[in-house]
Amino acid sequence: MVAAFDEALHGQARVVSVTGEAGVGKSRLLEEWLAALEASGRLASVSVRRAVCSSLGEQPYAVFAAFFREAYGVASADSLEVARAKLASGLAALGGEGEETATIASLLGYVLGVEAADRFRHVEPEQLKRQIFLAMRRLIERRLQQGPLVLTVENLQWADAASAELLQSMLDRLVDQPLMLVVTARSGAVSAACTSRGRMLSSGYTSGMAW
Ligand SMILES: Nc1ncnc2c1ncn2[C@@H]1O[C@H](COP(=O)(O)OP(=O)(O)OP(=O)(O)O)[C@@H](O)[C@H]1O
Numbered sequence: 001m002v003a004a005f006d007e008a009l010h011g012q013a014r015v016v017s018v019t020g021e022a023g024v025g026k027s028r029l030l031e032e033w034l035a036a037l038e039a040s041g042r043l044a045s046v047s048v049r050r051a052v053c054s055s056l057g058e059q060p061y062a063v064f065a066a067f068f069r070e071a072y073g074v075a076s077a078d079s080l081e082v083a084r085a086k087l088a089s090g091l092a093a094l095g096g097e098g099e100e101t102a103t104i105a106s107l108l109g110y111v112l113g114v115e116a117a118d119r120f121r122h123v124e125p126e127q128l129k130r131q132i133f134l135a136m137r138r139l140i141e142r143r144l145q146q147g148p149l150v151l152t153v154e155n156l157q158w159a160d161a162a163s164a165e166l167l168q169s170m171l172d173r174l175v176d177q178p179l180m181l182v183v184t185a186r187s188g189a190v191s192a193a194c195t196s197r198g199r200m201l202s203s204g205y206t207s208g209m210a211w
């Protein structure tokens with residue numbers, strides 16, 4: 001993890017998966033690693049975004065919704081207006097204007113559940129998925145222009161399929177970016193049907209992006 005962090009800071013995206021049985025210490029390892037980085041000042045220029053998947057089930061794109069809620073300070077108790085205003089100012093701070101940013105804003109609002117879903121009623125599901133993938137990737141790319149990014153996903157075995165697929169697709173395209181993804185997952189808990197997640201978990205620590 002330590003080596004992967006250094007490599008990621010130098011613009012070679014890295015994925016680390018921490019797998020093991022329940023209670024073996026995956027979350028603790030992640031927590032201690034982040035605390036050690038923080039204590040040594042190495043997170044000063046690094047953004048960290050965290051998502052924790054629950055066994056109770058997740059909405060589509062819940063992992064990304066968690067990342068962006070953290071990024072823009074959107075709390076679950078926020079009213080729709082407050083949440084929308086926070087997203088708008090967060091997006092403005094990332095820069096970019098015009099039609100693309102407006103589209104990204106409404107897709108992000110949709111993923112976070114603060115935008116009326118009927119706005120996308122007329123869009124074909126596959127088309128909507130493509131648009132969401134692109135919008136999420138653009139947002140991550142803009143963030144990466146400001147500095148390195150560490151994404152953590154706890155309990156990946158419970159991630160929704162859309163998030164798992166989007167993580168995979170995004171990382172495939174950001175190989176030369178200062179990006180690190182750390183996932184934790186229980187070994188043996190992944191259904192063979194969940195191809196994306198299965199691929200992610202099968203590799204353990206990967207020094208490249210072919211995971
Ligand atoms: N190296 C360690 N030294 C002391 N306590 C530890 C250590 N590793 C883990 N623990 C403790 O063991 C308990 C279980 O650890 P943790 O929650 O990290 O497990 P996990 O692998 O994430 O489990 P799960 O699959 O249920 O998420 C926690 O209370 C944690 O603080």
Ligand SMILES: [Mg+2]
Nearest residue numbers: 026027154184
């Ligand atoms: Mg855990």
